[in-house]
Structures are given as structure tokens and as C-alpha cells.
Amino acid sequence: MRDTDERPSAPNFTQACIVMFGINLTWVLFAIWAVWGMFAVAAVGWAVNQLINRIAISRS
Template identity: 55%
Template sequence: MRKHHQCPPAPDYTRTCIVMFGVNLAWFLLLIWALWGLAAGALAGWLVHRLIARIRPG
């Protein structure tokens, strides 16, 4: 039986998660821009900004 104190700590993927969120957001906004134009991409970016500001603590 394996003892718990021999397990290595779990890696911290916080930075990776934040970077991938940015990458996914960028391609999503570029896709909207390519399909429907700059105004739709800007509107989508503004909506995402409002959602993030709403859930941000403080």
C-alpha cells in the first residue's frame, strides 16, 4: 500500500489556465470579426469585459 506522504505535490496549472483563456478568447474574437465584421467583434469584446468585471471580486 502506498503512503500519502510519498506522493509528489500536484502541479499548479493556474498560469497555464489563464494563458489558455486568453488564447481561446483571442481566436473567438478573431472568428467573430472574420464572420461578422469589426463592430460585432468589438461588441463581443465589450460584452466579455462586462462579464469579467461583474464576476471580479472587490
């Protein structure tokens, strides 16, 4: 049986997660824009901004 102290640390995927969030947000906003127009994109962007602000306030 392996000793648990010999395990390497897990890789940090924070930067990759942030980049993929941005990429996914971009294509989702383009799809919304193509289907429902710029007003819907602005509304979704505002909602995401409010959600991020609430998370930031709750973490501090």
C-alpha cells in the same frame, strides 16, 4: 498500499490556463470579426469584460 503523505503536490497550471484563455479568446474574436464584422467583436469584448468584472466583484 501507498501512504498518502508521500504524494507530491499537484503542479500549478494557473499560468498555462491564463495563457490559453488569451489565445482562445484571440482566435474566437478573429473568427467573429471575419464572419460578422468589427461591431460584433466589440460587443463580445464588452460582454466578456462585464463578465470578468462581475467575477472580480463577487470574489472580493
